[in-house]
Amino acid sequence: MSPGGEYARDSRYLTTRITADGSDGFPVEPGRYRLVVSRACPWASRAVIVRRLLGLEHALPMGIAGPTHDERSWTFDLDPGGRDPVLGIERLQEAYFARDPRYDRGITVPAIIDVPTGQVVTNDFPQITIDMSVEWEPYHRVGAPLLYPPALRAEIDAVNDVVYKDVNNGVYRAGFAGSQESYAKAYRRLFDRLDWLSERLEGSRYLVGDTITEADVRLFTTLVRFDAVYHGHFKCNRLKLAEMPVLWAYARDLFQTPGFGDTVDFDHIKRHYYLVHRDINPTGIVPVGPDLGNWLAPHERASLGGHPFGAGTAPEPVAQEEAVPADHTPLRTAP
Template sequence: MGYVTAGKEYSRDSRYLTTRITADGRDGYRVEPGRYRLVVSRACPWASRAVIVRRLLGLEEALPMAVASPVHDERSWNFGLDPGGRDPVLGIERLQEAYFARDPGYDRGITVPAVVDVRTGRVVTNDFPQITLDLSLQWTAHHRAGAPSLYPWELRPQIDSVNEVVYRDVNNGVYRAGFAGSQEAYAEAYRRLFDRLDWLSERLAASRYLVGECITEADVRLFTTLVRFDAVYHGHFKCNRHKLSEMPVLWAYARDLFQTPGFGDTVDFDHIKRHYHLVHTDINPTGIVPAGPDLSGWLAPHGRGALGGRPFGDGTPPGPVPPGEAVPPAHTPLG
């Protein structure tokens, strides 16, 4: 959770639990279907990366998912969406219980996504950049037939390079603007954000995807910020030079991905708006959740197919959303 500190630039706490779940179990945690639970919030862009990658790769059965309530307090994410306010598998009311089960003195962020070992009830990792890479590279034995290659060997240097600047200036850049504690810090974050969005517009004007001709990890990471832009970042975080819908190339690119199975069908705009506007009380003390924006534009034709590209490469689209994981129809234009 972010917060404003008067007079200071926003700095993200990046002290994550970096234990990895791998095919060979070298960190003590071996990939095993059903052993772990992926805890997410559909409101959180970092968690949404894992939700999308899990769905694209067809890991729904191998890695079951728990969805936290979009609204939390200082005691962390809770399972208020579940009957009795408890996760039905882990049996806990708040995610912090799984963190404290690992380390009773844990003093870092209680963040999502988090992967919990069901056997012990302990968080294994909340290292969100590594989680999605490991889903691609370590969980291959459990990928669906036709799963795309989101982090192909030959493109990794380019993907890593794009991800680095997108994280710094866009993914985290909107937070640096929204939680800036001084006019100077805000102005610098604002400048870097829109300079980078202009750079991305130029890059994507002639290329359907960020790296290569297929969807990769880079597209997933950019999408989760873009899909929240008009709903929360433009107004709530004061990233208001233009709306996404006023940036033609990025708007078409985002719609293209949204309309691709595995992307838009994971997005819950109600959760997104309620989280940002109700949790960030230092930014929005009235707790009023905006009624807009109109979501129908997400389904408008995007024309990006004219640029070529093969969304899933040699693979295939994921199948229907599994029962129990669908976003409520009223929370998405896809409904």
């Protein structure tokens, strides 16, 4: 928190990379690493979506932490005995301390763990998904989309930069503001950017080019949490997403695209924010709403042209062991 009450995210990440040439000491090797996520976290959800779209499930196995945590770290309370079945740990903290016993930064997800040593390799969430596209390319599924095509990288990076500052992190700057002035500033900046995005997407199905890219993934993980969490919990309440016609149709289009909505766990999302952030929600009451059935309403975005996977194909259905519980998503509860 700045002296003026503005929220400042701790961005001191472990920036070691897993690369095709192993230049950081960690070469791409299928099965060697474990991606640890929580479905509650928007930053981790990026990695879940990209991994699924690219078909990296077998090359990069995944562990899922529970939706809540305390001051120490995320826990594996969803697994039998409360331990990750591969890493054998109860708390993600253990993998960070295996890397550095004096580690004093955030115990965050997503994190990629080197299974042989039990150490965190990286928690640098913006780079993790880019490297999935570029460094892990030999292990992509047949028909995987180009989420970070070379010809569009400069534009994708530029869009990602403003979306991160004003939207992805903007909702947190509003929600954790320490003064009325800093909250109002973050609020205005957020909705100014959402207006800009609405104008950009009014005549274009996707943010950059005519297929889904890394830019769409990064915006989606904030939009899908907007009405369930950010509108009320973070006081981002000029309008609900469902009251912003262009962005609402765009978000539904992505949600109904294989690889996006089938990774979203609304129960975990709501339990995380409303139970963990007791400074904002001291009662710990988790809202029953909003109604989720409207995520499946027709979006009419296909008329704008483009194809979600370009020359590629949709991913196969989610493996049963990674499926979101049926009562946590409208995709599996709709009649």
